[in-house]
Structures are given as structure tokens and as C-alpha cells.
Amino acid sequence: MSGIIHVALFDDSKQIRDSLGTLLGTTRGIGLCGCYPDAVNVLAKVAACKPDVVLMDIDMPGPNGGNGIDAVRALHQEHPDLPIMMLTVFGDEERVYDSLRAGAVGYLLKNDDPGAVLDAIVDVHSGGAPMTPSIARKVMLHFQHEGAPKDALAVLLSSREKDVLQALVDGLSYKMIADRLGISFETVRSHIKHVYEKLHVHNSAEAVAKTLKGRLLG
Amino acid sequence: MSGIIHVALFDDSKQIRDSLGTLLGTTRGIGLCGCYPDAVNVLAKVAACKPDVVLMDIDMPGPNGGNGIDAVRALHQEHPDLPIMMLTVFGDEERVYDSLRAGAVGYLLKNDDPGAVLDAIVDVHSGGAPMTPSIARKVMLHFQHEGAPKDALAVLLSSREKDVLQALVDGLSYKMIADRLGISFETVRSHIKHVYEKLHVHNSAEAVAKTLKGRLLG
């Protein structure tokens, strides 16, 4: 990569814009190509200044009552490869999660020291995903919760009942389930009856939804 | 945190065990409390040496045909707060993903320089989640894909058809759907017919499964 890294900064705090903007503007290898107090018409602003990296305050008063996260969503949809880093003053787990889901690739606390911010910009520009270790840990926690359960049904449903439920999730009819499991149609009905009771549902759609939403089965 | 950080190392390669083991053993502030060539009976081994941090090769021949990932799963279930870091020789995206889901909190490439490994151990012990930037980026990608789609159906289903499908996902019967949408029972049936055709499914369970698995609707 030759040349300098063009950075666009979105933050409603004048203080941050000034200090961070000056820092970026005076660092060799980095150039501040845009600096905005809000994310109204992000797409237009980004189109105008063509940044390589975007720094976005997570806490900004957005256009339609939204915040910086909505801006990220729009921006990421339009420019999937444009790295966006979120800025915030403290590590709010939920907003971290939402930002990353919205398409942000990195995450920084405003009270990180200035050098760390610069490092992060270079990092993100070269394909990394800079995060403070504590934020990274939080991301990991979400990750693990996502893949964790898998066994919530173990205590609730018997082995055979899980087989039948899995078959339901696979879209099979009772007859096909009987076939797959090598048992009679009536037995399938019996198992499903019990599954419905235990899950407190009344039809296959609800059972499948409950199973998949809770990530109880594949 | 007073005292030294006790580390347990699991790796089937003698070379790695020797080099990494020596490194850990001779670094002040870090102590190697256990060093094993396999993860058979991980729980017992960990119980014996009581580490503060576990380093686990991702590529180990496990007890029942499993690998290091299974060991992590067991370990994490038993000791949710024990930080586990994975070691591997190259960045295999799927295994990264699986490891993190299994409960690993950090991830290192074996050809990272030794200093980085030591830093990571300290990091992870103090609540961080050390990852190489490229690995972090991959994690981000999974994160984003997870929350992304939401609109794949937009081109396929009409607005009303999506309403009906959503109601199905919510577990409603045709009659309840008609009620919710303020249309007749027959109209609901009609819409659902079309949805089934477009999704290539033949019953509600399959439709719901296809919808949720593809994250097409909430």
C-alpha cells in the first residue's frame, strides 16, 4: 500500500473531533479526509471524501432518531470492504455486540492512549481487527453463548424424542420420520405428542421455531 | 494478581512442548505447572496441576477420536472461568470458529514469535482475549454474517407472504394468522400455498426451519 491512509471521523463531540482530528492530521502516513459532527447522509459524506478507514462514534444522534450503529449498517451495506471502527467512551457490551453485527470491524475506547488509536487505524487498514483485550473478551463471550446450549434439551427430552424433533426440523412428515427411524407411524405420533407437551407448543412450526431460535438442535 | 501465572500445556508435538515449555518455565512471572502430549482425561490433569491458563493444541489426537476442540468443550463446561488458548500452526477459519464456540478465549499461531505468546498469556490471565489481528478479523466476519441477511426473502416473497411466514414462525395456526392480519382464513391458505411453492417446501415445519436456518426472518 503506497500513500497515506485517508480517515473519515464522525463524532458529535467537538472536543473529540478537535483532538483526534489534529492527531490524525499531523501523523505521517495518515490523513484526515473528512470530519463530521453527525452521520446524516453518511453515504454522501463518505462518497465525497473517499476514506480508507472510518471512525464512528457509537453515541451519535443520528438522522431518524438512530445512532452511530445505524450509520454503520448503512455504510457497511453499501461498502462492505470499507473498514469501520467504533469509538465510545466506555465498554457497553450490548452496543459492542450491535456495532460488530452492523458491520464494524474494530472497536476502541476513547480513553485509549492516542498511540493505540493510530496503531489501530494502521491495523484495520491492513486487514486486522483491532480491539482492546477486554472488548475482545466480550465478543468471545457472545460467541460462546451462541454455540453453547445444545444440551438444554438433554434434560428435557429423551433421546428418541430428540431424534423425532430433529426430523421435524428437517421438514419430514410423520410417515417419513417413522421411516427414517425405523419405527411405526404411531410411535412417532406418540413421541411428538410428548415433545409438544414438554416444549409447551401445539404444532410442528412452533416446535421447530422454538428449537431453532433457542439453538437447541442443529 | 500476586504470584506467578500457572500454565498447563497440551500439545502432541514434543518439539513444541520442549521449546514452549522451556520458554514458559524460564520466564519470570510464569510457571509451567503441567505439560501433556494428549488431552486424555483433561479434567483430571487440570485438576491435578491447577493451572491459571491452559494452552491447547487444536490438532491433537484426542481420547475418542476427538481433537483438542473436544477437550476444550469439556474443560470449559467444567471450569467456565479458566482461560483456554488454542495453538495451531496455521489459521484454519473453521477450526478457529469451532474452538471459540467450544469455549476457547484466545487463539495463537505457533509461528508467532515467543514474546507474543508470553504477552498473550498475561493478557488472557488479566481478562483479555488475545488474538492475532487476522484471526480477529475472521471472527468479525462470522459475527457479521450472523446478523446480515434478513432480506433474502425480499426478492422472493411478496410483502404479505412474508407477513404470513412470520406468523408461521411465531407458531400461529392459520386461523390465528387470519386474525392477526385481519384477512380471511382462505386468504391465509392461499398465501401459504405460494410461500411453500417459492421456498420449495411442503409443510410448516420445513418452511419455518428453512426460514430460521437461513436467518431470513426473525
Next chain:
DNA sequence: ACTACCCTCCCCCGAATGTGGGATTGATGT
């Protein structure tokens, strides 16, 4: 021995669903 499950199978019956036709409006676009 007794109890408590689980798995298997069976019957009945009413209700819900899947599939095959239709028909009518209104909006949209050519």
C-alpha cells in the same frame, strides 16, 4: 418388589393442513 421412566405400538375423532382447481379486484407497467 415396586416405581418410574422410556420406547414401542394401537384406536378414535375432530380439527388443521396441503393441494388442486377457481374468481375478483386493484395497481403497475408496456
Next chain:
DNA sequence: ACATCAATCCCACATTCGGGGGAGGGTAGT
């Protein structure tokens, strides 16, 4: 004006489901 399609409704028929029973054999624990 015409075709197209979404959205609304209708009918008919066979199949599938959901809920209510009950029964027998097995395994595991108390």
C-alpha cells in the same frame, strides 16, 4: 388497452396433525 401480478376470497377432497385415551415390554433405581 393489455398483460401481469399481488392480494383477496371461495370450494372440494384427501391427507396429515393434535389430543385423548390405553397397553406391553424394557431398564434403572429405590
